Amino acid sequence: MGNGNGNGNGNGSGEMKKHIIGLLVEDHPGVLGRLTGLFLRRGFNIDTIIVGSTAKPGVSHIVISLRGDDKTLEQLEKQVYKIIEVLKVIELSSGSVIREHCLVKVNSTPQTRQDILTFAQLNKGNVLEANANSILIEIAADPAKIDDLVEALKPFGIKELSRTGINAMLRK
Amino acid sequence: MKGTESILNALIANKTKHMFGFPGGTVIPIFDELLNYEKNLRHILVRHEQCAAHAADGYARASGGAGVCLATSGPGATNLVTGIMTAYMDSSPLIALAGNVPTTLLGNDAFQETDMIGVTLPITKHNFQIRSANNITSTINNAFTIALNGRPGPVFIDIPKDVQMNQVTNEKPTQKLGGFAPVRKGHPEQIKRAAKMILDAERPVIIAGGGIIISNANHELLRIVEGFNIPITSTFMGKSCIEETHPLYLGVVGMHGRKTANYAVGNADIIVAIGCRFSDRITGDVKTFAPEAKIIHIDIDSAEIEKNVRADLPIVGDAKQILTELLDALKAHAKKGKSEWSKKMEKFIKECDCGFDISNNPIDPRKIIHELNKVLAPHDIVTAGTGQHQMFAAHFLKRSLPRTFISSGGAGTMGFGFPAAIGAKVAKPNSEVFDVDGDGSFAMVMQELATCKEEHIKTIPIIFNNSYLGMVRQWQELFHNKRYSGVRLNRTPNFARVADAYGLKGLTVDRESEINKSLKEAIKHDEAVLLDILVREESNILPMFASGTTHTDMFGGCIDAKGKLI
Numbered sequence: 001m002g003n004g005n006g007n008g009n010g011n012g013s014g015e016m017k018k019h020i021i022g023l024l025v026e027d028h029p030g031v032l033g034r035l036t037g038l039f040l041r042r043g044f045n046i047d048t049i050i051v052g053s054t055a056k057p058g059v060s061h062i063v064i065s066l067r068g069d070d071k072t073l074e075q076l077e078k079q080v081y082k083i084i085e086v087l088k089v090i091e092l093s094s095g096s097v098i099r100e101h102c103l104v105k106v107n108s109t110p111q112t113r114q115d116i117l118t119f120a121q122l123n124k125g126n127v128l129e130a131n132a133n134s135i136l137i138e139i140a141a142d143p144a145k146i147d148d149l150v151e152a153l154k155p156f157g158i159k160e161l162s163r164t165g166i167n168a169m170l171r172k
Numbered sequence: 173m174k175g176t177e178s179i180l181n182a183l184i185a186n187k188t189k190h191m192f193g194f195p196g197g198t199v200i201p202i203f204d205e206l207l208n209y210e211k212n213l214r215h216i217l218v219r220h221e222q223c224a225a226h227a228a229d230g231y232a233r234a235s236g237g238a239g240v241c242l243a244t245s246g247p248g249a250t251n252l253v254t255g256i257m258t259a260y261m262d263s264s265p266l267i268a269l270a271g272n273v274p275t276t277l278l279g280n281d282a283f284q285e286t287d288m289i290g291v292t293l294p295i296t297k298h299n300f301q302i303r304s305a306n307n308i309t310s311t312i313n314n315a316f317t318i319a320l321n322g323r324p325g326p327v328f329i330d331i332p333k334d335v336q337m338n339q340v341t342n343e344k345p346t347q348k349l350g351g352f353a354p355v356r357k358g359h360p361e362q363i364k365r366a367a368k369m370i371l372d373a374e375r376p377v378i379i380a381g382g383g384i385i386i387s388n389a390n391h392e393l394l395r396i397v398e399g400f401n402i403p404i405t406s407t408f409m410g411k412s413c414i415e416e417t418h419p420l421y422l423g424v425v426g427m428h429g430r431k432t433a434n435y436a437v438g439n440a441d442i443i444v445a446i447g448c449r450f451s452d453r454i455t456g457d458v459k460t461f462a463p464e465a466k467i468i469h470i471d472i473d474s475a476e477i478e479k480n481v482r483a484d485l486p487i488v489g490d491a492k493q494i495l496t497e498l499l500d501a502l503k504a505h506a507k508k509g510k511s512e513w514s515k516k517m518e519k520f521i522k523e524c525d526c527g528f529d530i531s532n533n534p535i536d537p538r539k540i541i542h543e544l545n546k547v548l549a550p551h552d553i554v555t556a557g558t559g560q561h562q563m564f565a566a567h568f569l570k571r572s573l574p575r576t577f578i579s580s581g582g583a584g585t586m587g588f589g590f591p592a593a594i595g596a597k598v599a600k601p602n603s604e605v606f607d608v609d610g611d612g613s614f615a616m617v618m619q620e621l622a623t624c625k626e627e628h629i630k631t632i633p634i635i636f637n638n639s640y641l642g643m644v645r646q647w648q649e650l651f652h653n654k655r656y657s658g659v660r661l662n663r664t665p666n667f668a669r670v671a672d673a674y675g676l677k678g679l680t681v682d683r684e685s686e687i688n689k690s691l692k693e694a695i696k697h698d699e700a701v702l703l704d705i706l707v708r709e710e711s712n713i714l715p716m717f718a719s720g721t722t723h724t725d726m727f728g729g730c731i732d733a734k735g736k737l738i
Contacts, residue, residue: 071478
């Protein structure tokens with residue numbers, strides 16, 4: 001029966017907002033596949049996703065940031081919760097500490113080196129490596145702060161940039 | 173204990189008495205072990221793995237328990253896919269087992285290796301790959317727990333061949349699943365609110381979905397309908413949840429639904445939807461769906477609430493439990509007599525009875541259903557394929573007990589009806605099982621006549637043979653200027669002779685006077701009998717509304733008891 005009109009999800013008409021959700025999941029092979037497969041099928045776009053360990057053995061922590069209207073997000077949270085290995089879904093969009101880690105490698109010359117080091121310092125970046133042609137800086141900060149540093153470094157020529165995506169935790 | 177013993181012990185411990193399967197390289201150890209378990213576990217050999225899955229699904233739907241199927245790796249396992257997807261769409265508790273290459277070869281593209289975990293990911297409630305014989309029991313126990321509880325659904329289990337052959341040395345105990353805790357009990361305040369809304373309503377309508385049948389909530393439902401005079405419609409999956417001759421039953425709702433049902437939903441001020449997911453075939457255009465109604469949505473799957481339509485009052489939980497409490501909450505108030513609305517609906521239902529006897533030459537497909545209704549006992553089961561014949565059954569077939577009408581609703585799987593009938597017959601050997609089927613649908617699975625013959629499973633496939641893929645032809649007629657493309661079947665093959673080739677009785681019926689006689693003859697016979705009934709080629713199933721339109725846009729009308737269009 002190949003007739004009829006599709007009416008996909010994730011296309012709610014409400015205001016597109018940035019959301020962050022945290023998941024506690026059982027540390028089994030394939031959990032991430034189940035999760036990303038679900039996002040793909042239901043038409044949700046992930047901005048960032050990180051996975052790591054928790055204090056409890058066998059339980060992993062996943063933080064996802066994405067844009068969507070409230071209705072879409074609510075539907076997504078319910079769908080995610082249906083995955084058997086998902087133990088808990090936590091809304092982290094408000095009332096939480098938000099951090100991201102970034103590594104950036106910038107072109108440097110004897111003329112620009114000092115400026116780069118100054119920008120790094122002013123933006124709370126750490127210099128990890130420096131050689132004749134480049135400087136490697138790390139920064140762990142609010143994502144907007146990372147944006148600022150990246151913007152400041154752009155004129156010097158960014159050779160490589162790697163951001164982890166958002167990590168978050170409720171303040172209380 | 174060997175892995176294979178562990179597998180079969182765990183299946184039996186989870187009440188498996190029958191399984192449907194087809195062997196191959198990576199499941200030979202399991203088939204070998206089956207010989208030692210013949211007394212406790214009957215394996216039914218099908219002729220195509222897809223039918224093993226459909227038969228297990230039909231078994232599950234008829235029995236209310238889980239259905240189990242088994243296939244080899246690679247093509248055997250991928251042949252299960254349509255059946256698993258069908259079970260997934262209709263929330264049926266299917267346990268699908270497949271072999272795989274030994275763990276040492278996994279990921280090497282070894283002979284008949286397929287990543288079935290990846291393949292079945294979007295069409296199962298959950299899936300497992302067992303990598304140690306010690307985990308077999310706990311995994312199978314968990315698979316049954318997941319398949320049967322909450323909103324049921326299929327679970328796929330991948331068992332590499334070495335795991336089957338290894339010894340169980342240190343069996344892992346079955347632990348509670350941390351992330352699986354279906355809500356059963358509805359929120360008491362929400363239930364009280366629902367009771368008040370229902371009592372205050374002027375034009376209430378119940379939409380009963382497949383969830384009523386799954387949770388065995390039909391008695392509670394009936395008490396609410398009768399105690400408070402609420403007209404009731406069902407989704408296609410909810411068909412048979414209430415006696416269909418009940419004066420308040422409006423028929424099936426939706427695109428190919430009854431005019432009575434669609435009228436009631438379109439004009440209701442309160443809709444109580446229970447165990448239904450408001451698919452597009454039910455709602456049409458969601459923006460104009462039930463414009464005047466407040467919607468009370470009861471479902472065990474919270475993700476169904478507000479997925480497709482608004483819910484003014486959601487209640488998450490098991491239908492039987494919630495309806496029991498809702499009934500108590502309603503009883504706190506006086507019984508409600510017949511309202512203007514319920515009287516009007518009763519009158520409408522009577523006028524649009526559809527129990528008419530159409531006489532035509534060539535045979536009108538509705539005539540077959542009319543004759544079938546006459547010979548069916550309440551416990552008999554009718555399955556259906558997908559297409560016009562299925563919708564004729566939805567409209568005109570009258571069932572009175574849950575689990576006596578089985579068809580692929582959400583998936584619309586052609587070829588489901590016949591293997592599902594085989595599964596249903598195995599589950600309910602004392603019921604006659606009829607398969608209302610199309611010439612297109614049946615031809616996809618007709619090799620299962622061999623299963624009926626060899627395993628002594630008596631089914632009665634009834635082919636509505638219009639020599640077309642009728643539903644697509646109907647859409648081409650109505651929406652594509654009669655440009656018929658890829659739909660002509662031209663009465664090939666001769667189905668009665670096909671049955672004959674399998675050593676079974678096949679009857680070709682081309683006069684309506686013979687329908688009743690051939691049905692009775694089939695019932696009397698102790699083997700499967702195929703009825704090939706040649707019907708009018710270009711008959712349409714009407715009324716309907718077109719995709720993306722709404723209930724009040726129905727065309728084609730209904731016919732009253734005298735054959736008059738209303």
